[in-house]
Amino acid sequence: MAAEQVAGAMSPIMAFAVVGVLGVGSQWLAWRLRLPAIVLMLAAGILVGPVLGLFDPARDIGPLTGPLISLAVAVILFEGGLTLDFHELRDARHGVRRLVVIGAPLGWLLSTLTLRYGAGLGWESATVFGGIMVVTGPTVIAPLLRQARLSRRPAQLLQWEAIVNDPIGALAAVLALEVVLTLRTSEQLGHALWTVAFGVAIAAIIGLGVGFAISRAFWRNRVPEFMKVPVLFVALIACFALADTVLHESGLLAVTVMGLVIANSDLPSFVELRRFKEHATILLVSGVFILLAASLDFAMVQKLSWRTIVFVLAVVLIARPLTVLLSLVGTDLPRKERLLIALTGPRGVVLVAVAGLFGGRLAEAGVADGDLVAPLAFALVVFTVVLHGFTFAPLARWLGLSAAEAPGVLLVGGSRFTTGLAEVLKKAGVEVLISDPNHAHLIRPRALGIRTFYGDILSEAAEHQVELLSYETLLAATDNDAYNTLVATDFAPEFGRDRTWQIGRAKSDKSRHALPTQLGGRPFAAGRTHDALDGLIEEGWSFRATKLSEEFAMADWREKRPDAILLGTIGPKGTLRLLAGDKDPDVAAGHRLVFLLPPGTAVEEPAPAV
CATH class of the missing domain: 1.20.1530.20 (Na+/H+ antiporter like fold)
Known part of the structure; x- marks a missing residue:
């Protein structure tokens, strides 16, 4: 010194x-x-x-x-x-x-x-x-x-x-x-x-x-x-x-x-x-x-x-x-x-x-x-x-001047898959909004009472009309891979990269189509593309939500539903967490699982815990 x-x-x-x-x-x-x-x-x-x-x-x-x-x-x-x-x-x-x-x-x-x-x-x-x-x-x-x-x-x-x-x-x-x-x-x-x-x-x-x-x-x-x-x-x-x-x-x-x-x-x-x-x-x-x-x-x-x-x-x-x-x-x-x-x-x-x-x-x-x-x-x-x-x-x-205590999810792209996902999430108490610039894609969500925004989510009109503070998770799931990447890249700093998701891109496994890691969102549903996810719905796959309990844990659920595709979990406070789909998460009793069930699968739901 x-x-x-x-x-x-x-x-x-x-x-x-x-x-x-x-x-x-x-x-x-x-x-x-x-x-x-x-x-x-x-x-x-x-x-x-x-x-x-x-x-x-x-x-x-x-x-x-x-x-x-x-x-x-x-x-x-x-x-x-x-x-x-x-x-x-x-x-x-x-x-x-x-x-x-x-x-x-x-x-x-x-x-x-x-x-x-x-x-x-x-x-x-x-x-x-x-x-x-x-x-x-x-x-x-x-x-x-x-x-x-x-x-x-x-x-x-x-x-x-x-x-x-x-x-x-x-x-x-x-x-x-x-x-x-x-x-x-x-x-x-x-x-x-x-x-x-x-x-x-x-x-x-x-x-x-x-x-x-x-x-x-x-x-x-x-x-x-x-x-x-x-x-x-x-x-x-x-x-x-x-x-x-x-x-x-x-x-x-x-x-x-x-x-x-x-x-x-x-x-x-x-x-x-x-x-x-x-x-x-x-x-x-x-x-x-x-x-x-x-x-x-x-x-x-x-x-x-x-x-x-x-x-x-x-x-x-x-x-x-x-x-x-x-x-x-x-x-x-x-x-x-x-x-x-x-x-x-x-x-x-x-x-x-x-x-x-x-x-x-x-x-x-x-x-x-x-x-x-x-x-x-x-x-x-x-x-x-x-x-x-x-x-x-x-x-x-x-005073009724804020969003629900549990933040919701913004689904970009109106399709059979996103509509079904929104429907099951809404029934589970999660705030959902589907955005799409194609009016025809929003007809079924509106008929089901799901909130929608007709227009480009990147537009100035969306900034004025969509209460983004009500949502903390985003899934880009349109049929346009480039647009999904653009949306996920633009919203990632606002939502957080851990809560910005994107469905799989076609030909993403080809080196000439690969994108840098800083572009796009996290891979969702094991990287399945828009056509693959909509194809599952056409085949008769259905959305389900099941609540775990002390008597019915994660291992029990997987044993009864070995072919189910797990999409996300909803915490006891209503917080949604989407999943990449590569492995089952470690969640405790009180969480709800959101998943796709193959057609013809008849599994008895567990009795609710007393």
């Missing part, structure tokens, strides 16, 4: 490694345990930071900590802007406008009053922190929406509000901070307000200009495919830095506007760009939370009192519901959707990052309670994330 290094400090390289391992490791553990990731990340950061003292960002990374957090937040907001396609708003557009135009200033006012009379902060700190509290946290909302499989309109409202209000909240805090600092100096208030307004306008112009320039360059093929992501990153950083130079924190607005412009430019390579940005955002969110949690000072936390509980409860039960309900007065949104949105307001990375930064500046300016802003922000984030992480999905289901 170098002589100038503080005893007990780790090298910057080791510090970055610790941040990465803890951040990504916490997200993976949260996925395994089905817990809110932000809670585990905060816990990990606090444990290695103020509790054990193993990692101190100010000591181990030094002055780079602040700029790293600022750039990470900028990338997070830019990625959020990339998700805001105006074509996807549809009937939620009016509600989003209300939540932004009315909800943001109203939320600022109510949050300031809550901080003043609930937390006991002075007007200066309360006004600055109240602006930051407009932010609801897109990095927290997105996992909640995936977990609850929320209906499209309330999901759009929550997502758009979170992303659009992020830079608005930060700018509101900037405005309040400039006013507070101005009142403590000899500058005139009017001059400070003019500076902020000018900075906001310049930031918006910079975001529009950079976004338009990038879109135009990509459309005209002035940038090769392998350089699009690097060019996008460099343009993002330049956009943020340039706007931030004009007015501090206005870079957040600039990068959000830049993302909006690119998202609505209909770029051919937009999907690949957004997916890469999503991966980068996961890394950055993890890193920011670990850095902020490890920087927490217990001495500041000890200054919090019982009024912190009053403040948090007032935000969740009074300020947030009033903001939403008053903003949506006069809209045609159903009462249930308004209630769900009003009771959902988790805070996340931008709130903690900006609160920590501005709280320190208030303290430096001589504001007595400025050092309480960061601990209060942590308390609010932890409480709201834990609360909504465990109650959002049950609340959405109770």
